[in-house]
Amino acid sequence: MNNWPLVKYPTLNAVHGVTTNSGPDFAIDSAGAADELGERLLLDKMAWVEQVHGGDVIVADGNGCIGKADALVTATAGQGVLVRGADCPLLLLSAPGNDGKVVAAVHASWRSTVREITRNTVALMAGKFGANPTKMDCIIAPSAGVCCYEVGAEVAADAVSRLGENAKQFFRAENGKLFFDLWKANSDQLHRCGVPPHKITVSGICTICCDGTYPSYRRDGIKAGRFAAGIGVGK
Numbered sequence: 001m002n003n004w005p006l007v008k009y010p011t012l013n014a015v016h017g018v019t020t021n022s023g024p025d026f027a028i029d030s031a032g033a034a035d036e037l038g039e040r041l042l043l044d045k046m047a048w049v050e051q052v053h054g055g056d057v058i059v060a061d062g063n064g065c066i067g068k069a070d071a072l073v074t075a076t077a078g079q080g081v082l083v084r085g086a087d088c089p090l091l092l093l094s095a096p097g098n099d100g101k102v103v104a105a106v107h108a109s110w111r112s113t114v115r116e117i118t119r120n121t122v123a124l125m126a127g128k129f130g131a132n133p134t135k136m137d138c139i140i141a142p143s144a145g146v147c148c149y150e151v152g153a154e155v156a157a158d159a160v161s162r163l164g165e166n167a168k169q170f171f172r173a174e175n176g177k178l179f180f181d182l183w184k185a186n187s188d189q190l191h192r193c194g195v196p197p198h199k200i201t202v203s204g205i206c207t208i209c210c211d212g213t214y215p216s217y218r219r220d221g222i223k224a225g226r227f228a229a230g231i232g233v234g235k
């Protein structure tokens with residue numbers, strides 16, 4: 001039953017896992033799927049959110065859907081957090097804090113990225129729980145790569161208006177088309193918070209053009225499922 005594949009990243013020093021298309025579909029039964037992932041990670045509680053493509057982060061305490069946001073943070077033993085996606089970058093973060101480990105899961109869609117969801121998450125981890133960014137381990141799970149993630153000019157304009165001229169480096173132009181490098185944009189937010197480059201692992205797997213291991217909304221349309229990235233503070 002619960003023997004579906006769970007991808008682990010050796011550089012991430014926390015209980016965690018990323019599901020694939022062979023695992024539970026978080027689009028159909030998010031609550032049931034979250035419970036299954038919590039069981040697999042041996043965590044007591046698994047919190048998730050209604051993802052709204054904003055910049056808000058919440059502190060997780062509980063099981064099930066705990067609100068509307070795009071990132072969750074916890075430092076409580078036995079508490080897990082997860083985010084769901086099908087092209088949007090999902091990040092998992094872990095760092096030592098004031099009282100043990102502090103972890104976070106981030107849903108960094110382009111709208112959340114330009115609202116600095118990743119920077120806001122690191123700021124909450126540091127401000128509330130004493131997480132040290134220089135000791136933070138970060139992974140960016142499989143998601144739409146700059147090879148495929150085409151966007152309109154209005155997306156680049158919105159990014160520059162919110163993030164400044166620095167955001168221009170996140171876009172690649174080719175044959176009149178524009179591609180958004182969300183991996184680079186989120187890595188940049190981590191660097192600016194003080195996370196050293198060697199502490200950031202980008203999976204480098206593009207959900208759109210990879211072999212179908214992960215669901216892709218751009219590739220599969222409305223029938224695309226959702227996979228999840230979960231992390232927790234072990235007991």
Ligand SMILES: [Zn+2]
Pocket residue numbers: 144145146147148149206207208209210
């Ligand atoms: Zn691609």
